[in-house]
Amino acid sequence: MTPVLARLRLTPFIDGAFQEAGRAVDTVLDPATGETVASVTAARPEQVVKAIGAARRAFDEGDWPRMPVYERGQVLRAIADGIMARSEDLALLESVNGGKPISGACREVAGAARVFNYYAGAMDKFFGDTIPVSESLLNFTLREPLGVVAQITPWNFPLLAAAWKLAPALAAGCACLLKPSPLTPLSTLMLAEIIADCGVPAGIVNILPGGAEIGQLLAEHEAIDGISFTGSTAVGTAVMRAAAGSIKSVALELGGKNACIVFDDADIEKAAKSAVGAAFGNAGQSCSARSRMLVQKSAVAAFTQALVDELAKLRLGSPLDPATTLGPLISAPHWERVDSSVRAAERGGARLVTGGARPAELKKGNFYLPTVFGDVSPELPIYRDEIFGPVCSITPFATEAQAIRMANASAYGLNGSVWSRDIGRALRVAKAVRTGMIAVNGLPSASSTSLFAPFGGYKRSGLGRELGMNALAFYTEVKTVTVDLT
Ligand code: NAD
Secondary structure (H helix, E strand, O other), rough: HHHHHHHHHOOOEOOEEEEOOOOOOOEEEEOOOOOEEEEEOOOHHHHHHHHHHHOOOOHOOOHHHHOHHHHHHHHHHHHHHHHHHOHHHHHHHHHHHHHHOOHHHHHHHHHHHHHHHHHHHOOOOOOOOOEEEOOEEEEEEEEEEEEEEEEEEOOOOHHHHHHHHHHHHHHHHEEEEEEEOOOOOOOHHHHHHHHHHOOOOOOOOEEEEOOOHHHHHHHHHHOEEEEEEEHHHHHHHHHHHHOOOOOOOEEEOOOOEEEEEEEEOHHHHHHHHHHHHHHHHHHHHHOOOOOOOEHHHHHHHHHHHHHHHHHOOOOOOOOOOOOOEEEOOOOOHHHHHHHHHHHHHHHOOEEEEEEOOOOOOOOOOOOOOOOOEOOOOOOHHHHOOOOOOOOEOOOOOOEHHHHHHHHOOOOOOOOOEEOOOOOHHHHHHHHOOOOOOOEEEOOOHHHHOOOOOOOOEOOOOOOOEEEEHHHHHEEEEEEEEEEEEE
16 A cells, blocks of 8 residues: 555646645545545645636637547547556555445446546537428537536545546546545545546646535636536535536536335345345445335345345455455544434334444444344434445335335435336336336446446436436537528
8 A cells, every 4th residue: 555655646636737735634544444544635725726727728728628529539548548557556545545345446446447438439429419490491409518617526436436527528528627525535636647647638637635615616616617516415405506606507416315125026035135235335335325125014024134144244344355345434423423323213213133333343443333223114314314324224015005105205316226026016116216216126236337327316316417428418518500591
């Protein structure tokens, strides 16, 4: 780890150059030990303004938005290759900084490279229409880059989130100002080094480490055309409000309280096995975590036992140990939040089936046992609120209609699962559930999420979609051209 960090530039990347180290520092911790990993210089407000100016100039006057899309694609391909060339270092940073088991971190790095490769070949397949408005007019639309875009990422998938935002924005010809979470800036700074080596013009990608005040400044600034935010619904609301002043385009990927509906005719073993990844992957710190298990009454006992048996196979420990399958929570304050939700659930009458504490053998770090509650009433906060930890609740239902009502009784609408051997019923439920995504009888893991398919939520889970061609819709404006043929 030390040689990787010794080489890494830990300062804002603005107008093609890493800045001098300064006094405003974000201390980056290893969640598995609590030890300091690095000190990163946060961007100062005047540096943010300088970066916005550089991005504006690069977009308004530079080559990047005007370059043939094939040539921009070549640069994106070089970034993908650069990511793979440094994949071990990136996985190490993701693991040590984010507490991710190293095998999962390797998959996420490969996933980030795939995103750049996908968008390298996407922009020449995303174009306007010819619209038959009348015999005397030729009407067509052009897709033009949105402009200067701010991008704000959370701590739970730092590199993937940066790739999901930068790759389509760059493909579309935008100039980017990306702010990573102050808890996990390291892999994004390494990505800045890779991008700098790949021929992206100065000012087109700016990386601005720092906290809420930097994000707020980006959301408010009137020289920015659009903002893509991934994080909590509370902060997303503040970002949308701040962006309203200059009528920015806004894309929001927010929280989730996702239901996994298991009917009694489902393959219960398979559903339970899948629930381990679906609810406890990344230690439950995933917007897509299926933290509400809705199980048909007659299958509750079998499903609960199968889930407990599967959870017993998880190995908690150092994220750098290849045998580890469950890492720590991101921070000590987050550990306290998760634990207080668990204690509140107990007080509210939920039955603790397993977990609910720090593992006895792991005294250091932010480890939490995989935790399952049974008989959880839909009135309890643990059923309604995003816990963002390795905690799930099991609530019985009787009928298909009741399962749909329960799944939809949520402020969120991001993701979900349905399990049934009756494919007609599974698809009826998939259609009736108000979520942006739903998995039927299986679930891809976050890092193998299909790049071709849109990702995003209904209701308070967000606005717009990332990935696929849908992301290009956000990073482009539509221009209507009308030609008088007479
Ligand atoms: P968060 O909302 O606390 O922070 C997200 C980012 O916003 C960070 O970079 C943070 O520094 C920044 N920020 C904080 N206050 C800000 C402000 N006032 N203005 C602008 N930026 C500000 O979220 P988090 O704790 O980093 O991440 C966890 C949350 O992210 C969860 O709710 C999770 O569901 C959500 N998430 C959603 C998706 C998705 O695709 N839907 C993916 C990953 C995470």
